[in-house]
Amino acid sequence: MEGKQLSLFSQVEKPHRQQKVKKAKLGRYEKLQKELKNNESDRSKTYLEINSPSLVDCNYNFVDLFCGAGGMTLGLAKAGFNPVASVEINPIASATHIKNFPQCHHFNGEIQNFKPGEWQGAIASIEIHLVAGGPPCQGFSVAGKRDPNDPRNHLFREFIRVVSEIRPWYIVMENVPGILTMKKGLIKDKICQAFVDIGYNNLSIAILESAAYGVPQIRPRAIFIANRFGMQNPYPKPQLLPHQYKSIESAISDLPEYTPIPEINHQWTRHSAAYMERIAKVPPGGSLYETYVDAFKRQYPGKPSMTVKENHGGTHIHPHLNRVISAREMARLQSFPDTFIFEGSMKKAMWQIGNAVPPRLAECIGYALIPYLSKISQNVPKEKIANYPVQTQLVFD
Numbered sequence: 001m002e003g004k005q006l007s008l009f010s011q012v013e014k015p016h017r018q019q020k021v022k023k024a025k026l027g028r029y030e031k032l033q034k035e036l037k038n039n040e041s042d043r044s045k046t047y048l049e050i051n052s053p054s055l056v057d058c059n060y061n062f063v064d065l066f067c068g069a070g071g072m073t074l075g076l077a078k079a080g081f082n083p084v085a086s087v088e089i090n091p092i093a094s095a096t097h098i099k100n101f102p103q104c105h106h107f108n109g110e111i112q113n114f115k116p117g118e119w120q121g122a123i124a125s126i127e128i129h130l131v132a133g134g135p136p137c138q139g140f141s142v143a144g145k146r147d148p149n150d151p152r153n154h155l156f157r158e159f160i161r162v163v164s165e166i167r168p169w170y171i172v173m174e175n176v177p178g179i180l181t182m183k184k185g186l187i188k189d190k191i192c193q194a195f196v197d198i199g200y201n202n203l204s205i206a207i208l209e210s211a212a213y214g215v216p217q218i219r220p221r222a223i224f225i226a227n228r229f230g231m232q233n234p235y236p237k238p239q240l241l242p243h244q245y246k247s248i249e250s251a252i253s254d255l256p257e258y259t260p261i262p263e264i265n266h267q268w269t270r271h272s273a274a275y276m277e278r279i280a281k282v283p284p285g286g287s288l289y290e291t292y293v294d295a296f297k298r299q300y301p302g303k304p305s306m307t308v309k310e311n312h313g314g315t316h317i318h319p320h321l322n323r324v325i326s327a328r329e330m331a332r333l334q335s336f337p338d339t340f341i342f343e344g345s346m347k348k349a350m351w352q353i354g355n356a357v358p359p360r361l362a363e364c365i366g367y368a369l370i371p372y373l374s375k376i377s378q379n380v381p382k383e384k385i386a387n388y389p390v391q392t393q394l395v396f397d
Contacts, residue, residue: 022285024300026211026242029177029220033207036180045204045225046232050367051239058370061126063087063166065111065133065159069096069342069352071334072132072174073104075362079370081130085123087114087162092344093352100340111158116165128166129373134174134357135159156191164198169376170233170369171200173224174357177207180222191224200226204233208361212238215358216246217305217333223365227372234372236364245304248319251332257321264338266328267346269315276322284319296324305333309354310347327353335360 039045058080064073067086077083083104088094094108105123107114116123135155163171180188188205195203203226210219213236225233240246260267271279279296282288288296295314299305306316308330315324325333327342327349335358342349 022283024285024303026218026245026304027209027220028218029207032177032180033209033220036206042204044202044231044233045206046234047237048234048368048371050236050364058373060129060370060373062130062132063116063123063128063162063168065131065162066135066155067097067133068093068355068357070100070340071336071356071359072134072362073097073101074336074340075357075359075364076130076132076366077101078359078363079366081366084126084128085116085119087111087133092348093355095343096341096352099343111155111162114162116162123166128168130170130172130369131163131166131168132172132174132362133159157194160191160194160198163195163200167199167228169229169373170225170227171195172365172369175222175224177220177222180205180207195224195226199228202227202230202233204235206235208235208365209238210358210361211242211245211304212240213361213364214239214246215304215333215335215360216248216251217308217358218245219307219358219361221357221361225365225369229376231372231375234368236368239364247302248299248305248333249302251305252325252329255326255329255332258323260326261328263341264328265331265342265346265349266326267349268324268326268329269346271323279317279322282317288317289314299325308333310350315350330354334358 036042059082060080061082061084062076063084064070064076064086067073067088068090070086073083073086083101085105085107086097086101087107087109088097089108089110091108094106097104098106105119107119135158159173182188192203203224206223206225207220208223210217210221223235225235227233255261255266278288282296282298284298284300286298287293292314296317297306298317299319301319308316308325315330317323318325318329327346328338330350330353331340331342332338334353334356336353336356342352344352
């Protein structure tokens, strides 16, 4: 466990004032979510019931780009998909991915240097049915500074380049919902057009709320799904209504309150006695700081977790205890099992967890895809699978 937390943002801290108890929000982006669901111009989108998915071995291969620690990889693998290759620039997240998916070929480096046709023969020699991933979203997230000119935003171009070289049957691209409204929708339109330019004419977009699929956390995600066979793009139907969402306690109540377990990443920042006294005064939904209100924010008891993130050390406060939540508690709120161990320091583990796709959400998306991948496998002749237009130049202004 790392050193004591004496104060954070002490230079700009304002005196703590009595805070009112806020009401928990069980949804975000509901209006945009409803607009996308009722979009009649998108005739490719369909929603499937996945309460009782088939347990047969699907034998479909996928590549995970910008894979981080492996939330998307884990979810798809649990749905029966075979992780063939993954790409991640961060060495510590790469170490976590390698530890948990030793059978997966992993490329640790800039995606610009990832050449599917050349790299270890892992991809060129077999059929890739799905390319998935979440290009960095720092420029799009409402949690940080929304900068449309952030160079990381243009890593979408690299995602599309890899897709154009691999030619998977389906693609799944995940991001924060804020990407859909950047530059009044211009970014979204350019991404959609880029997929059309490389032969993925059928593209759909939906906002899926992770909590609706059993993740004990409010975490809406924008999910792009496309295919190159003129087929529908399947999304999993929500499994839970808001009043049925899993509470934070359902995921973390059995973990020791103040006894760390480093072996499973159950570690948190230590606080001085005075600091804990200050934390004790923070009500649910309130923050220890007035300036940085998203840091040291107390979770709501009896409700699903607020969206977890590392936030430069300012993690959320436990709903009942006078400490911040641990890395393992964060992992459980993301739906990672305790057997999934994160490499690096406690802070690096929290960073990996906060950036991950909830595995349970990815698993449900995988279940929805399987029937359509099976249709392609059974009914599409090989010559049609290989028939695709010449790639056009990709331009992101």
